[in-house]
Amino acid sequence: MKKNVRMVLSLLVAAVLILGLVGCGTSEPTASTASAPATESGSENALEPYVIGAYMPITGTNSTWSFILERGQDLAIEEINANGGFNGHPVEIIRYDTTSSNEEAAKIAVRLVEVDKVDACLPSPMSNEIKASANTLNNAHIPTIVVGTSATLLSDANWDYVWRTALNTDFTMSAWESAFDEMGVKTVAIINSQEDVCVAVTQAMEELCAEKGIEIVAKESIDSADTDFTAPLANIVSAKPDLVCSYALEPGNVTVQLRRLGYDGLIIQRELPAANDFEIAGDDSRGWAFPSLYVTYTDINDCDIPYMRSFLEKYQAAYGELPEYEWVYRGYDAVMALWEASKIAGSNDKEAINEALSQVVCDGLGGTIDFTKSHEGYESFGSFVYEDGKFKEFNTWLSAGGYDAYKQND
Amino acid sequence: MLKFVTLFISATILGCTYGLISLSYSLIYKSSGMMAFVNPDLMTWGAFLGFTFYTLMGLPYPIAVLLTCVVMFCMGFAIQKGVVRNLIKRNVTPMYITLTMFAMGYILQNLSQLIFGSVPRKFDSIIPGLKIQLAGIQVQPEAIICVGVSLLIMALLQFFMNKTKLGTAMRAASMDPMAAESVGVDVSLISGLSWGLSTTVIAAAGILCGPIYSVSMVLGANLGAKAFAGAVLGGYGNMIGAIIGGLAMGFIETFVSGYISSDYKSLIAYIVLILFLFVKPTGIMNERAIQDV
Structure with missing residues (x-):
């Protein structure tokens, strides 16, 4: 009896170990050729696939939303393959897990170039991982589309083969230039995570404040291993700022703790917070203001943008829900911009596609993707404030006196 | 003054959270001589x-x-029986068992991602709608419960380990398994029970912290390092020391962050830990067990 119990326990542990290994970050790629186009006879297409390499943090501390980025890419590939692929070639995607490690991202980029010999690449959305790896792709002349938002991502390196279909956070400062004047903002406090994208947007805000003569009365940083932010937030609250800029990777908990300390003013976010941040913050998310290319929807009927609505219908059909975070849009846009370039090039040659990318002007989920002026696909965006459970257009809300309820220092 | 009070309350809550995790480290160490980095x-x-x-x-x-x-008691029991016990039977050295604990930690973290997903989730309030004002700041009722439960568990464990037969058997099984077996202690069963108990304590920490910090796959990992430092600072293996060490880490971290800079809070906390161990290697409660490793 005792032996049997031991055997069962051992088997259970072995099962746990095996399951764990399945879930662990792996350097083995996963490939997908969702709905490859068929020939006229209906047999499999004999043409060589167009291979896109992708990598992202599927496991580890930054893995929260990678699955939704994957979904965006997969939906785009499915749509492309159903419409003839890249100049008749079916699209295949090879994915790797960076395990939230910059070093792993750098190694994966080498593997994509040397072993997988990919035709194009969609790197990690994490700016740190892009910086660690994109040089390899650029040197190998691989057309690469990034979706990280860090301001310094493209400006720090002159990469000819790297393009972006996400919003550079530097551009978003223009949203606040006139708004700060209209709100009469004299003092600001900033709390930021130490990830590259958050540091970059903090610097941009500091520059804006310096330019406008706005005093930064408190500046606090937190790291990804923090769970309790009371001390830095207490410094912020005691400095009595007119408003707070919260540039944290996951702003839900920061907001809850900030509100608990008695701050009930406007909180500026660097981008649209994720659905779970709204869930965690609950009522405390009132007064979140953010620049964004997109908003998320809880009901498909709330969307009146035809191109977006069509995407949401496809997403809902495939996954039975609406996307909770904007990374899905970024994933979709990156693949579609690449497809547009292949159509302009008329060939799948890497140099031809990269050249064609500079001519891309196409519909994206965040508006028009336009690479004709620079490697930045999006330069215009909207600003929103979240109040009463709804996203409101920021300037309209401001003009209607919405800010009065959030004023801190009269 | 308000800032000081805010920081004091926050440090107490954070310190007790660390303390609960430290307790589970200490309990495993006290009862089986292991460093349970899987906690x-x-x-x-x-x-x-x-x-x-x-x-x-x-x-x-x-x-x-x-x-x-x-569920967590069974899980702890199974880990001891399925992994730790099997390694001990194969004469694997304690160092390798410690490394195995790290591996188990990664496996559990990835499994939690696989099963529960990678998105942080809101843990509903235990007492919805109740808002407690303490010295002018709002405190979650769960935070006060966390402080109370930490102190209660500490007292119970201290009593259990030192004043009950089972606790004595656990300590005996850790100190000299062969001698313990010769006087009729089922070392295998006792070790399994001690792991189960430790895992129950850590589960209590998780279910209490959930409503305070929300739930994510890195919740434990984020708190675990400081809690381990707290256990060492308090005297590794000592139940009262675990809470005192956890509180010390919480206070150092919070007050450095509040009055010096949030950039240096971890730096200063760990420097204090190292300097303190230079002066008093057995920790605040003078626990000698750490010297046996």
Whole structure:
């Protein structure tokens, strides 16, 4: 009896170990050729696939939303393959897990170039991982589309083969230039995570404040291993700022703790917070203001943008829900911009596609993707404030006196 | 003054959270001589199970706590029997068992991602609508419960380990397994029970912290390092020391962050730990067990 119990326990542990290994970050790629186009006879297409390499943090501390980025890419590939692929070639995607490690991202980029010999690449959305790896792709002349938002991502390196279909956070400062004047903002406090994208947007805000003569009365940083932010937030609250800029990777908990300390003013976010941040913050998310290319929807009927609505219908059909975070849009846009370039090039040659990318002007989920002026696909965006459970257009809300309820220092 | 009070309250809550995790480290060490670096990830599991039973399934909180503790006790028991015991039987050195604990931690973290997902989730309040004002700041009722439960568990464990037959058997099994067996102690069973008990304590930490910090796959990992430092500072293996060490880490971190800079809070906390160990290697409570490793 005792032996049997031991055997069962051992088997259970072995099962746990095996399951764990399945879930662990792996350097083995996963490939997908969702709905490859068929020939006229209906047999499999004999043409060589167009291979896109992708990598992202599927496991580890930054893995929260990678699955939704994957979904965006997969939906785009499915749509492309159903419409003839890249100049008749079916699209295949090879994915790797960076395990939230910059070093792993750098190694994966080498593997994509040397072993997988990919035709194009969609790197990690994490700016740190892009910086660690994109040089390899650029040197190998691989057309690469990034979706990280860090301001310094493209400006720090002159990469000819790297393009972006996400919003550079530097551009978003223009949203606040006139708004700060209209709100009469004299003092600001900033709390930021130490990830590259958050540091970059903090610097941009500091520059804006310096330019406008706005005093930064408190500046606090937190790291990804923090769970309790009371001390830095207490410094912020005691400095009595007119408003707070919260540039944290996951702003839900920061907001809850900030509100608990008695701050009930406007909180500026660097981008649209994720659905779970709204869930965690609950009522405390009132007064979140953010620049964004997109908003998320809880009901498909709330969307009146035809191109977006069509995407949401496809997403809902495939996954039975609406996307909770904007990374899905970024994933979709990156693949579609690449497809547009292949159509302009008329060939799948890497140099031809990269050249064609500079001519891309196409519909994206965040508006028009336009690479004709620079490697930045999006330069215009909207600003929103979240109040009463709804996203409101920021300037309209401001003009209607919405800010009065959030004023801190009269 | 308000800032000081705010920081004091916050440091107490954070310190007790660290203390609860430190208790589980100390309990395992005291009862089986192991460094259980898998504990932070077991805490994550406790939080996710509590979230599943309470928030998702809508069970009453006490039932959710009970179910979580039962499941986690079995999990701890199974880890000891299936992994630790098997390694000991194969004469694997303690160092390699410690490394195995790290591996188990990664496995559990990835498993939690696989099963519960990678998105942080809101753990519903235990007492919805109740807002407590302490010295002008709003404190979650769960935070006060966390402080109370930490102190209660500390007292119970201290009593259990030193004043009960089972606790004495656990300490005996850790100090000299062969001698313990010769006087009729079932070392294998006792070790399994001590792991189960430790895992139950860490599960309690998870289910109490969930409503305060929300639940994510890195919840335990984020708190675990400081909690381990707290256990060492207090005297590794000592129950009272675990809480005192946890509180010390919470206070250093919070007050450095509040009055010096949040950039240096971890730096200064760990420097204080090292300097303190230079002066008093056995920790605040003069626990000699750490010297045996």
